[in-house]
Amino acid sequence: MNQTPGQLFVVATPIGNLEDLSARARRVLAEVAVIAAEDTRRTRQLLSSFQCDTPLIAVHEHNEAERVPVLCERLAAGEDVALVSDAGTPLISDPGYALVQACRRRGIRVVPVPGPSALLAALQASGLPTDRFAFEGFLPRKAGQRRERLAALAAEPRTLVFFESVHRIAATVADLATSFGAERPATLARELTKMHESVVSDSLGGLAAALRAGTIVERGEFVLVVAGNVEEQSGGLAEARRVYALLIEALPADAALKLTARITGVKRNALYAALRA
Ligand code: SAM
Numbered sequence: 095m096n097q098t099p100g101q102l103f104v105v106a107t108p109i110g111n112l113e114d115l116s117a118r119a120r121r122v123l124a125e126v127a128v129i130a131a132e133d134t135r136r137t138r139q140l141l142s143s144f145q146c147d148t149p150l151i152a153v154h155e156h157n158e159a160e161r162v163p164v165l166c167e168r169l170a171a172g173e174d175v176a177l178v179s180d181a182g183t184p185l186i187s188d189p190g191y192a193l194v195q196a197c198r199r200r201g202i203r204v205v206p207v208p209g210p211s212a213l214l215a216a217l218q219a220s221g222l223p224t225d226r227f228a229f230e231g232f233l234p235r236k237a238g239q240r241r242e243r244l245a246a247l248a249a250e251p252r253t254l255v256f257f258e259s260v261h262r263i264a265a266t267v268a269d270l271a272t273s274f275g276a277e278r279p280a281t282l283a284r285e286l287t288k289m290h291e292s293v294v295s296d297s298l299g300g301l302a303a304a305l306r307a308g309t310i311v312e313r314g315e316f317v318l319v320v321a322g323n324v325e326e327q328s329g330g331l332a333e334a335r336r337v338y339a340l341l342i343e344a345l346p347a348d349a350a351l352k353l354t355a356r357i358t359g360v361k362r363n364a365l366y367a368a369l370r371a
Contacts, residue, residue, distance in 0.1 A: 100174040106183040106209030110288035114210045127173035183211040187231045216317035219293045220281035227253040244273035248367030251322040263316045264305040271298035279321040285314040334360040
């Protein structure tokens with residue numbers, strides 16, 4: 095007899111405020127046979143807030159590869175499974191990609207149960223353009239890779255969203271100010287939906303100074319939203335690229351760069367970053 099397969103529910107959970115757990119998320123978490131959770135102790139706390147005792151199985155970045163076949167077997171045998179991460183939306187800088195991919199490949203239905211995510215929460219309060227944006231997750235930790243990534247992003251015209259840990263937030267904002275220019279507008283969102291929530295908009299240089307001075311406290315969780323490169327948006331960089339391409343035929347690179355900046359008004363470091371990207 096052919097067994098009807100179960101469904102994988104990808105369930106978003108609160109990023110701080112328990113009231114953000116949707117009624118549908120509660121129902122699904124209570125009804126499934128098992129919940130695949132990044133940290134079972136943390137998820138058990140969430141479940142106990144609404145008297146739910148669904149069994150849990152740990153699925154995190156270190157064991158996801160071995161847990162995927164086990165969960166797929168259970169799904170194939172007809173059990174429904176929910177996937178949650180510690181907080182927010184699974185797969186957004188969190189485990190779950192391998193499981194979702196495996197389910198889709200096997201024809202197992204993947205059902206999103208949308209809800210909180212620090213990414214959208216920060217963006218929706220940022221006051222920066224939301225019509226187009228790029229999510230960059232965490233920047234590389236190694237200095238060289240980080241510099242390269244930032245140079246590649248300096249000309250990006252869309253709003254950029256970065257996650258960062260409390261240990262690196264000050265260094266990251268300072269690095270961004272250096273790579274994108276201290277004047278670039280940005281918003282630093284801290285402890286979203288929690289008691290000490292704060293959302294501060296300033297230039298990157300201003301935010302770096304506020305972190306140095308302790309006006310923005312280095313405690314809790316942070317999302318940084320950075321305005322896109324407006325010179326690129328207005329076509330300024332495209333024109334600068336054209337001028338540079340002409341000048342470089344007759345001048346050394348340094349002189350061509352300097353003269354292009356003077357002719358077009360595009361900042362030298364923005365042009366340099368765009369040419370390297
Ligand atoms: N999947 C999660 C989501 O959708 O929100 C994100 C997980 S990622 C491992 C954790 C990062 O998200 C933190 O380092 C921080 O950058 C951001 N974050 C999570 N909760 C936050 C909050 N309440 N306030 C600000 N940032 C938060």
